[in-house]
Amino acid sequence: MTLTTILPSLRRSIPDPFVPDRWPAHTHLSTTDVIVDDVPMLHLVEQFGTPCVHSAAAVIxxxxxCPSPAALTSVVVARVNTAIFDEDGHHLSLDARLSHVEPRWSELRLIGRASTTHTVSFHLDSEAGPEHCVLLPRDLAPGDLLAVPCRGEVVQAVGSASGFIQNGE
Structure with a gap:
């Protein structure tokens, strides 16, 4: 358990901890963004919309x-389409279809704002691939942005509601 899990109000001043080996090399987090090789993911969303992808050297x-000389890791940024709270639990759908990539769901991040609510488990819609449960802030809402690292290079492989995804490189 981390400090930001126990005291979510700390997310306004420090980012949630992350596992650097699962993200591209030279990744750092702010309280509201993921920055890879000095490229803020929020900047990619402004330029390309969602879903969008940024690929960079993987970490050995x-x-x-240490960056890998050959392997790549990608970051996919998707928008929340629905966040439903009902008797069956919390359910979430994204504007990206991630069934053909290897997301590292344990590293999924809310970007664009710092939530100060406790995390809860969301069931991810089947469009994202096999059903997964992810931990995200309770106040997640449609329109929120999520960033997730994916093993390997993701190039035009992530489907979207419009049928196309831009590569943010």
């Missing part, structure tokens, strides 16, 4: 952030 596991 266990090296403390």
């Amino acid at each position: 596991p266990g090296t403390g952030g």
Whole structure:
């Protein structure tokens, strides 16, 4: 359990912790964004809309952030279409279809704002691939942006409601 899990109001001043080996090399988090190689993911959304992708060198596991000379990791940014709270639990759907990529769901991040509510488990809509449960702030709402790292290079492989995804490189 982390400090931001216990005291979510801290998310206004410090970002949630992350596992650097699962993100591209030279990734750092702010309280409201994921920045890869000095490219803010929010900037990509402004330019390309959602869903969008940014690919960069993967981290060689266990090296403390050393970039791989050959392997890539991608970050997909998607918009929340629905966030439903009912007797069956919390359900979430995105504007990206991630069934053909390998998202690292444990690293899924809310970007664009710092939520100060506790996290709850959301069932991710089947359009994202096999059903997954993800931990996200309770106040998640349609229109919110989520960033998730994916193993390998994601190039035009993520479907969207419009049938196309831009590559934010």
